[in-house]
Every structure is written in structure tokens, then in C-alpha cells.
Amino acid sequence: MNLLEFEGKQLFAKYGISTPIGELYDGSSPLEGASFPLVVKAQVPIGGRGKAGGIRVVRDRTELDQALKEQLGTTIKGHSVQNVLIEERIESEMELYLSITVDRSMRKPVIMASAMGGMDIESVPDGKILREWIDPSIGLQPFVSDNLIRALELKGKLADQFRFVLESLWRLFQEMDAELVEINPLAVTVDKSLVAVDSKVIVDDDSLFRHESLKKHARAITPLERKAGEKGIAFVQLEGDIGVIANGAGLTMATLDFLMLHGGKGGFFLDLGGTDDPEKVKEALLLAVEARPKVVLINIFGGITKCDTVASGLLQAFDEGCIDLPIVARIKGVNEREAIELLKDSKILPALSLDEAAKAAVDISSGA
Amino acid sequence: MAIIIDDSSKVLVQGITGHQGRFHTLKMKEFGTKVVAGVSPGKGGQSVHGVPVFDTVHEAVEETDADTSVVFVPAPFVLDAALEAMGSNISTIVIISEHVPVHDAMRIVSLSLRKQKRIIGPNCPGVASPGKAKVGILPNQIFKRGDVGVVSRSGTLTYEIVDSISQAGMGQSTCVGIGGDRVIGTIFVDCLRMFEEDEQTKRIVLVGEIGGSAEEEAARFIAEHVSKPVCAYIAGRSAPPGKRMGHAGAIVSRGTGTAKSKIKALSDAGVAVATTTVEIPRLLEAQ
Numbered sequence: 001m002n003l004l005e006f007e008g009k010q011l012f013a014k015y016g017i018s019t020p021i022g023e024l025y026d027g028s029s030p031l032e033g034a035s036f037p038l039v040v041k042a043q044v045p046i047g048g049r050g051k052a053g054g055i056r057v058v059r060d061r062t063e064l065d066q067a068l069k070e071q072l073g074t075t076i077k078g079h080s081v082q083n084v085l086i087e088e089r090i091e092s093e094m095e096l097y098l099s100i101t102v103d104r105s106m107r108k109p110v111i112m113a114s115a116m117g118g119m120d121i122e123s124v125p126d127g128k129i130l131r132e133w134i135d136p137s138i139g140l141q142p143f144v145s146d147n148l149i150r151a152l153e154l155k156g157k158l159a160d161q162f163r164f165v166l167e168s169l170w171r172l173f174q175e176m177d178a179e180l181v182e183i184n185p186l187a188v189t190v191d192k193s194l195v196a197v198d199s200k201v202i203v204d205d206d207s208l209f210r211h212e213s214l215k216k217h218a219r220a221i222t223p224l225e226r227k228a229g230e231k232g233i234a235f236v237q238l239e240g241d242i243g244v245i246a247n248g249a250g251l252t253m254a255t256l257d258f259l260m261l262h263g264g265k266g267g268f269f270l271d272l273g274g275t276d277d278p279e280k281v282k283e284a285l286l287l288a289v290e291a292r293p294k295v296v297l298i299n300i301f302g303g304i305t306k307c308d309t310v311a312s313g314l315l316q317a318f319d320e321g322c323i324d325l326p327i328v329a330r331i332k333g334v335n336e337r338e339a340i341e342l343l344k345d346s347k348i349l350p351a352l353s354l355d356e357a358a359k360a361a362v363d364i365s366s367g368a
Numbered sequence: 369m370a371i372i373i374d375d376s377s378k379v380l381v382q383g384i385t386g387h388q389g390r391f392h393t394l395k396m397k398e399f400g401t402k403v404v405a406g407v408s409p410g411k412g413g414q415s416v417h418g419v420p421v422f423d424t425v426h427e428a429v430e431e432t433d434a435d436t437s438v439v440f441v442p443a444p445f446v447l448d449a450a451l452e453a454m455g456s457n458i459s460t461i462v463i464i465s466e467h468v469p470v471h472d473a474m475r476i477v478s479l480s481l482r483k484q485k486r487i488i489g490p491n492c493p494g495v496a497s498p499g500k501a502k503v504g505i506l507p508n509q510i511f512k513r514g515d516v517g518v519v520s521r522s523g524t525l526t527y528e529i530v531d532s533i534s535q536a537g538m539g540q541s542t543c544v545g546i547g548g549d550r551v552i553g554t555i556f557v558d559c560l561r562m563f564e565e566d567e568q569t570k571r572i573v574l575v576g577e578i579g580g581s582a583e584e585e586a587a588r589f590i591a592e593h594v595s596k597p598v599c600a601y602i603a604g605r606s607a608p609p610g611k612r613m614g615h616a617g618a619i620v621s622r623g624t625g626t627a628k629s630k631i632k633a634l635s636d637a638g639v640a641v642a643t644t645t646v647e648i649p650r651l652l653e654a655q
Contacts, residue, residue, distance in 0.1 A: 102550060210469075248525060252614055257644070266606060276388070
């Protein structure tokens with residue numbers, strides 16, 4: 001889950017990391033007592049908003065009103081702007097970059113720091129990025145901070161500040177189950193203080209059971225994706241017209257790839273996951289119908305999800321909902337015979353192989 | 369021979385009294401696995417399909433000499449279950465549970481490396497060595513004993529491929545589902561190394577997917593260290609960038625982790641890469 005900038009900054013503040021003085025604004029009330037210059041920042045959960053006009057420096061009331069009008073209610077890269085963050089402008093001597101993320105290959109957290117802050121880290125030359133890997137069961141040790149402080153050539157008060165910010169950020173990373181915590185830029189002010197001018201925090205969705213307070217922030221891209229998430233179904237909206245339901249992410253992806261090879265285009269990715277609850281299968285099919293594809297292709301290879309469970313869930317959906325779409329199903333694996341028996345008299349078109357099922361779905365979608 | 373598990377493995381089921389634990393205990397036994405114990409706190413003294421249940425791993429290991437564990441407990445309890453298993457004599461821990469927080473997975477992996485324990489998963493279907501033993505949830509009827517080693521990041525997609533290999537008259541030495549999460553205990557390279565050393569394995573199938581760089585790392589390892597023929601399938605050719613395709617690990621981000629890059633790396637390493645899953649048996653037969 002990507003937190004918005006102001007949500008990330010609230011967390012920073014909780015961990016003692018300085019952020020600019022600011023206020024969240026939704027346009028509902030007049031702004032009083034502003035002292036300029038100010039920075040107006042659209043709150044959207046994606047990077048690169050500066051280039052898209054989502055960050056404005058304003059020098060007076062007129063410019064402020066103009067910026068608010070231009071940002072509030074508009075859409076930046078597909079995300080509508082509900083709130084803007086209005087902040088004091090930080091005068092900096094230097095801008096640092098600091099982040100902690102999960103290094104998949106090394107299978108441990110990595111701290112990245114650079115003296116070239118303020119720009120997209122992807123465009124910073126690799127040689128200018130410092131990396132320190134942390135053993136998660138040992139945690140951040142003082143020597144690691146020392147290494148970074150030395151390499152960044154930070155001295156005196158600034159060195160102490162950096163150590164504090166890094167230790168705070170590490171605690172936040174661990175305690176909040178973050179996948180990424182990034183401060184870019186981490187501004188060095190004229191009086192040698194460090195201020196987090198921006199925040200990027202991504203919290204692991206799988207950890208939300210222990211972060212009740214964050215659940216209210218949960219946001220998905222489309223209403224259907226949100227609905228699926230609430231039901232524990234992995235649903236990804238795609239651009240084509242053939243909906244794919246399968247069990248297991250790999251199989252769902254491979255089914256979509258199959259469709260592509262047969263000239264079809266996937267309309268959504270719906271991974272049932274491992275389930276032995278017919279109710280969940282029913283919900284999945286109803287959700288699929290709600291997405292309005294031309295045809296639904298079901299591809300089940302039973303393991304932890306048993307084939308007869310899927311079959312009874314599908315039948316329940318037919319009993320209860322208005323299934324008005326053609327459905328092609330290929331079901332194989334644990335309890336496949338029971339499943340085929342159950343579906344014998346249903347409206348679901350059976351297919352023996354994935355190849356055959358994919359072809360049938362493409363034919364239906366193209367009106368053949 | 370086979371890798372990771374064989375007919376001498378003594379298996380303990382953590383979370384045996386749950387729905388999944390019960391069902392798959394039965395299926396593992398039917399496969400021929402020596403399931404010697406189950407653990408379910410507060411339910412010690414019961415039995416599930418003839419398997420004695422204990423309150424703690426420690427007790428179970430003391431009574432039964434279990435050396436391999438399979439974890440079915442819900443995600444919030446996986447860290448504790450894995451640490452408990454690592455604290456006893458268990459040497460191989462197969463974590464089936466999905467949605468394990470990535471920070472928990474990192475702690476489990478870090479400790480396993482230090483204690484030299486083998487972790488498979490999380491979010492994996494387990495390991496099967498046909499004719500010997502199975503630890504996990506892979507469907508029994510798709511397997512056939514043979515000389516193909518299979519290693520995969522996926523679950524059901526693996527079943528699909530194993531089934532097609534068996535249907536074509538070939539069989540498997542061991543099939544390892546390493547899991548679809550970002551941080552997992554056993555990686556492609558570990559399995560390739562074991563298959564290369566395993567006498568029963570004559571050829572290898574690698575099933576990868578978009579996201580991360582594990583396939584590229586596997587390709588480098590194959591080029592340098594694997595003499596046996598390898599063929600591969602990569603899922604997610606049609607996946608759009610920036611969308612997480614179900615598995616936590618399956619996402620193309622900032623231009624990395626694409627199917628294209630993985631297919632190229634593997635092809636350059638001399639691996640025969642299949643366009644569809646149905647091609648795999650043909651590629652194997654050609655080797």
C-alpha cells in the first residue's frame with residue numbers, strides 16, 4: 001500500500017524526523033494567515049507528479065489560489081487529487097537522498113544514500129549511490145551509520161542529525177512493515193538541520209493485520225479491485241475483453257499469455273488463490289461478471305483448491321446471480337471427476353486442455 | 369536419489385488440525401510420505417488420520433525424530449512456527465502459507481542461513497519426489513517417477529507442467545515449488561546446484577515468472593555450473609508493467625523483471641525456452 005506524502009510525513013513526525021510546517025487542504029474552507037512563499041503539493045500515490053504539474057511554488061495569494069484551482073479535483077496520472085499539502089518552502093544548502101527498501105536478491109533490507117538528492121534516484125549514476133545491507137535479525141548497527149556519514153562527508157551537528165534520521169527511519173521501516181521508506185530530498189538547511197521535504201512510504205499489504213490504523217488508508221486502483229481485495233481475491237483490471245479466472249498467480253498469468261498467443265486479449269486477471277470455500281468461488285464469478293468481459297475463461301488446476309469446490313461455487317453463482325455471459329471452463333487436478341460430474345448439466349462450456357479452452361474463449365470474444 | 373526429500377524423510381505437520389492440515393496430511397500419506405507427527409498448540413494427544421498430535425515442535429521431535437516440517441498455519445503465525453521448527457532438530461521447513469509479511473520472511477531467511485536450515489517458500493506448493501515422498505499440497509496423481517528435475521516459482525502452473533511431462537511418458541526426480549513471494553528461503557540457484565549433483569536427475573525444467581531477477585541469476589549459474597540440459601517457461605509475457613500479477617513477487621517495475629529480459633538471459637545461457645507450457649514435453653524429448 002502506497003501512503004500519500006502527508007501520511008508518510010505524519011509517520012516521519014511520529015518517529016521524530018523533521019518535516020516542513022504545513023497543512024493538508026481539501027478546498028472546503030478559506031485559507032487564513034498564509035505567509036509566502038509556499039509549496040502546493042497534490043496528494044497522489046505515485047512518483048513523477050512534479051513533472052505533471054503536481055508541485056507548485058507560490059509567492060502570493062493569487063498564485064496560491066491559481067495553484068489550488070489547477071490541482072484540486074484534477075487527475076494526475078490517473079489519480080484524482082482530493083487533497084493538497086500546503087507547506088513552507090525549505091531553503092536548502094544541499095539535498096541528500098535516503099531510503100530503506102527490501103533487496104529481493106540479497107533477501108535483506110538495503111539502505112541507499114546519496115549526496116545527489118532531489119532527483120529521481122533512477123537517474124543518479126550508480127557510483128553516486130551508497131548501499132549498506134542490514135541483517136534483519138541484527139538490525140542497524142552504529143558502524144553502518146558511521147560508514148554512510150563518512151562517505152557523505154557529513155560533519156559535526158549534521159553528522160549527529162543524519163545518524164538520528166537514519167535510526168528513526170530504520171525503526172519506522174521495521175515497525176511499520178514497510179517495503180520502502182524514502183526521503184528525497186532530505187534537505188540540509190542553512191542552519192545545518194535535516195528536513196524531510198518529501199516522503200514515500202509503501203507498507204506491505206500482507207502486514208496490515210498488525211497495522212489496524214493503516215487499514216483506513218487502503219486504496220486500490222479501481223472499485224472492482226477494491227471489492228476483490230475485500231474478498232481476498234487477487235484481481236487486476238486489464239484492457240482486453242476476455243476475463244480470466246484461474247487458481248494461482250502463475251497459472252493465471254500463463255492463461256493470459258496463452259490467450260495472447262491465440263490472438264485474444266485478457267480483460268482481467270482473477271486469481272482465486274488457494275481456497276476450499278465454494279462461497280469464494282461464487283463471489284469470484286459474480287465479480288467477473290460485474291467486470292463485463294465478453295467471455296470468462298476459467299482455468300483450474302486443483303491442489304489446495306479442489307476441483308469439486310470450484311464446481312459447486314460456480315453452480316451456486318448460477319443459482320443466485322444473473323450470469324449472462326458465456327463461460328468456458330477447463331478444470332483439472334484434485335477431485336476433477338467429481339467436478340466434471342457436478343458441471344455435467346450446467347451452462348458452462350467444458351474444455352479438456354488449456355489450449356482448447358483458450359481457443360474457445362478467443363472465438364467467442366471475436367464473435368466467430 | 370532425489371533432492372530435498374526422499375523416503376527417509378520424517379515429516380511433521382505444523383497446523384495439522386486445521387482444514388488444510390488435515391486434508392493434506394491424508395494426501396501426503398497416500399503419496400507414501402512418512403508423516404510421523406503433527407503440531408497444534410492445545411491439541412496435543414489427539415490424532416489426525418492416525419498421526420499423533422503434539423502441543424509443541426520440541427515434543428514432537430523428541431517423540432518421533434521428525435526432521436522435516438511442513439507449515440500450514442495462518443500467515444500471522446508463520447514466523448513463530450518457523451522459528452520454533454528451527455529451534456529444534458528440524459532441518460527442512462516447507463512453508464505453504466501465503467500472505468506472509470515480507471519482514472517476517474526476511475527474518476526467517478536470515479536465521480535459516482545462520483543455522484544452516486533449509487526453508488522452502490513461503491507461499492509455495494512444496495516438494496515432491498515421486499515414488500518416495502511429498503511434502504506440501506501438490507496433487508498426487510500428476511506425478512510419475514523419472515529423471516526430470518522441476519523447479520518453479522509457481523504452484524498450479526507447476527502442476528500443469530508436471531502433468532504434461534507425465535502425460536508425455538516422462539517422469540520427475542523431484543519437483544520443487546520455491547514460492548512466488550519476493551523473499552523466499554530456497555532460490556532457483558540452490559535447486560539447480562542440487563539437481564546438477566543429483567544422479568537421478570538427467571534434465572531440468574525451470575518455471576519462472578515476471579518480477580525480480582532470480583531467472584537472470586539462474587541463467588548465469590546455468591552458463592557456468594550446470595552441465596545437464598535445462599528448459600524453461602516464463603509466465604507473464606502479456607503482463608502490463610506496474611501491475612502486481614497476484615504473486616507479491618510478480619511485478620514489472622521500472623523496466624526490470626520483464627519476461628523478455630528473463631527469456632533472453634536464459635536463451636543466452638543455452639536454455640531452451642518454451643513459448644507455451646504445452647511445448648515443455650517436446651523440448652524435453654528433444655534433449
